Amino acid sequence: MEEEIELKTAPADFRFPTTNQTRHCFTRYIEFHRCTTAKGEESNDCERFAKYYRALCPGEWVEKWNEQRESGTFPGPL
Amino acid sequence: MIVLKWLFLTISPCDAAEPWQLGSQDAATPIMQGIIDLHHDIFFFLILILVFVLWILVRALWHFHYKKNAIPQRIVHGTTIEILRTIFPSIISMFIAIPSFALLYSMDEVVVDPAITIKAIGHQWYRTYEYSDYNSSDEQSLTFDSYMIPEEDLELGQSRLLEVDNRVVVPAKTHLRIIVTSADVPHSWAVPSSGVKCDAVPGRLNQISILVQREGVYYGQCSEICGTNHAFTPIVVEAVPRKDYGSRVSNQLIPQTGEA
Numbered sequence: 001m002e003e004e005i006e007l008k009t010a011p012a013d014f015r016f017p018t019t020n021q022t023r024h025c026f027t028r029y030i031e032f033h034r035c036t037t038a039k040g041e042e043s044n045d046c047e048r049f050a051k052y053y054r055a056l057c058p059g060e061w062v063e064k065w066n067e068q069r070e071s072g073t074f075p076g077p078l
Numbered sequence: 079m080i081v082l083k084w085l086f087l088t089i090s091p092c093d094a095a096e097p098w099q100l101g102s103q104d105a106a107t108p109i110m111q112g113i114i115d116l117h118h119d120i121f122f123f124l125i126l127i128l129v130f131v132l133w134i135l136v137r138a139l140w141h142f143h144y145k146k147n148a149i150p151q152r153i154v155h156g157t158t159i160e161i162l163r164t165i166f167p168s169i170i171s172m173f174i175a176i177p178s179f180a181l182l183y184s185m186d187e188v189v190v191d192p193a194i195t196i197k198a199i200g201h202q203w204y205r206t207y208e209y210s211d212y213n214s215s216d217e218q219s220l221t222f223d224s225y226m227i228p229e230e231d232l233e234l235g236q237s238r239l240l241e242v243d244n245r246v247v248v249p250a251k252t253h254l255r256i257i258v259t260s261a262d263v264p265h266s267w268a269v270p271s272s273g274v275k276c277d278a279v280p281g282r283l284n285q286i287s288i289l290v291q292r293e294g295v296y297y298g299q300c301s302e303i304c305g306t307n308h309a310f311t312p313i314v315v316e317a318v319p320r321k322d323y324g325s326r327v328s329n330q331l332i333p334q335t336g337e338a
Contacts, residue, residue, distance in 0.1 A: 007211075007323075009194055017188075020285075055195040058199055060199075
């Protein structure tokens with residue numbers, strides 16, 4: 001039983017100041033995967049981006065994108 | 079008995095729809111308080127204008143009745159009155175617009191980074207909530223569905239069409255970011271006490287920032303027609319003290335790992 005969960009989440013991004021955060025979630029996902037291709041799969045620097053996209057993006061979207069990446073049909077600049 | 083009933087009602091805040099309710103529910107966030115204050119500002123001018131217009135109308139009907147005043151007036155111009163009746167409404171509009179725009183733009187300002195992100199996903203005809211701030215892999219740490227409790231299963235004291243099995247637990251006095259979306263058709267996530275109504279559009283993530291200022295249980299209902307059970311997908315937000323939030327979320331984690 002945790003005593004105090006640290007309350008931290010993806011910060012407000014000035015690139016996405018409006019209500020529509022769809023692009024924010026997508027951008028964070030892409031940033032994470034670009035970071036892992038640049039720095040390696042096990043790099044801890046990329047974990048920050050992973051936390052951000054997991055906080056913002058619904059699980060179903062992440063699963064769908066993971067499948068698309070595996071099949072090579074991901075529609076984004078990875 | 080009536081006195082006792084009134085005493086009791088005044089000390090419990092109105093955070094759900096009440097029968098024959100006339101005014102707003104009690105505010106639980108600064109946004110809702112701003113909306114209520116704006117309503118009071120506008121209502122003041124509204125009463126002024128209403129009384130003025132009614133007075134002029136009644137006066138005209140009284141003094142220019144065809145029996146008392148058979149000859150109609152032939153006035154077509156009146157420069158002074160025309161100038162006045164243009165300037166005064168403009169000034170009144172300005173007095174209404176200033177607090178209105180101030181509230182509107184302050185609602186959009188996200189000054190403080192939120193502490194928690196909660197995703198509210200609408201389905202036909204239930205809601206899914208995801209708290210994904212703490213997971214270390216792509217599986218969610220906390221996802222649960224929230225179904226309305228049907229009338230036959232309600233306990234004494236619970237509200238009809240408003241109670242759910244799993245409530246959204248949030249810490250009070252904490253900046254929250256709620257991301258609203260849908261998995262099938264458009265829904266809308268509305269909690270009147272918090273001054274929130276945000277459409278859940280499939281393929282789009284709408285963000286709202288709220289700060290719930292007091293502990294309590296807040297009720298709302300789906301606000302976008304989404305099919306046959308649109309009336310039966312309520313929302314219940316439970317704001318708990320910040321120190322209790324951790325244990326509440328962990329408690330929900332344990333049964334969830336079995337079901338999810």
